[in-house]
Amino acid sequence: MLLIWISTETNRTRYIFQLVIKDLLGIDYRVTTDVDEFKRSEEARLSYGKSLVDETVPHIHSADLLFMRGIDSLDFETSRFDDIPIIFKTYSKNSVLPYDIFAASFFMVSRYEEYLPYRRDEHGRFSSKESLAWSKGFLNLPVVNIWSLQLLSILKTFYPGLSYNTPEYRFEPTIDVDSAFAIRHKGLLRSFGGYIKDIRKGDLHNMVYRTKVISGSLADPFDVFDELHSLHQSFNLRPYYFILYGAYGMHDKNIPTTSEKFKRLIRWLADTADVGIHPSYASNSDPNILKQEVDELSNVLHSPILRSRQHFLKLELPLTYRNLINLDIEHDYTMGFAAAPGFRAGITIPFKFYDLDLDAPGTLTVHPFTLMDGTMKDYLQINDADVVDYTTDLIKTVRKFGGPFGLLWHNETFSETGRWKGWKEIYIRILREAAV
DSSP: OEEEEESSOOHHHHHHHIIIIIIITOOOEEEEOOHHHHHHOOSEEEEEESSOSOTTSOEEEOOSGGGOOSOOOOOOOEEEETTEEEESBOOOTTOSSSBOHHHHHHHHHTTGGGGSOOOBOTTSOBOGGGSHHHHTTOTTSOHHHHHHHHHHHHHHHHOTTOOOOOOOEEEEEEEEESOSOSSTTSOHHHHHHHHHHHHHHTOHHHHHHHHHHHHTSSOOTTOOHHHHHHHHHHTTOOOEEEEOOSOOOSSOOOOOTTOHHHHHHHHHHHHHSEEEEOOOTGGGGOHHHHHHHHHHHHHHHTSOOOEEOOGGGOOOTTHHHHHHHHTTOOEEOOOSOSSSOSOTTSOSSOEEEEETTTTEEEEEEEOOOOEEHHIIIIISOOOGGGHHHHHHHHHHHHHHHOEEEEEEEETGGGSOOGGGTTHHHHHHHHHHHHOO
């Protein structure tokens, strides 16, 4: 047991002590604001604040962030410690760390910077290039995990018998189903539109191919779910599928929700994997649309929808998470960047959403992901031959510090058609690296 002294407890200190001390380091702890109790205690001890209350125990000098209310522009210094980037640098000869690890960690996981004014990208998102992690060059590092290990090293020096338990590595495959089928089950009007496009392009070959798929003599290229099931089963993996179940629109092009074949597919997936909602692009700005999509998918599955990931990774804090909480969604998997891999919140493990406007934690658990297929293909334009090595480097990073390696893939990427030709084998090779 670790006893932590602090002059004043706040929602922010309670939240971040739980995350860093308990969730990341597996250390049982309790907090006291009583100086006499702290000094008398024979437990392992740590003090946190502006004042040094006992020079015989490790002390961390605090910045102001965890004792503030509201959201303000922050002025803090960045530096390096043990060759690791740090933020909220402090100057105190009594502090065992040259920075406030708790303020730094809170800044990252609360996504404090996403509540401040920022330039939105073409989809209205907070982009990777707006982030402190990008500008300071540590987006590829789970800095909150690393900072927690720096604290652990110090605590072990003072208390060699202290019991701790850091996160174990695991692989977490997640698949977004933007379009369950490329050609079949899209309805008469959209199928007719497909033929018109082929005629305008003079693409006779694709017209013949389209006809064979619609007639059933050829399999639909996006219908790879049986093969994915067998593959995941061979690695003893239970993936997460996020289903776009909304009306057709410019950015929402899945199968009509009236399709019985689509509904049967969703029910089958729920028997073999965990299924969540992939809220449509349109729903991000309209809670009524979001509610309709969640309710309809719930009716298909005859069970509540507990998991989600935003289509196009459209995440606006705190609005998006509040909308999900209002619909009893318990887990969200959107925490990552479209244009860059790495650690948007600086951490590998799931954590509770902290609503900075309310200055309190919410009920939603945030699951960060590390890498998306489209990031490598569309944003970074990595050569196909280098994709597996690129991914393996990130896998090694997560293995080193523990927690789940979250991979975002699409059924389309596994289709072996068009620009994704060769990516089925890429996915299989990544599974071999990640799952063992």
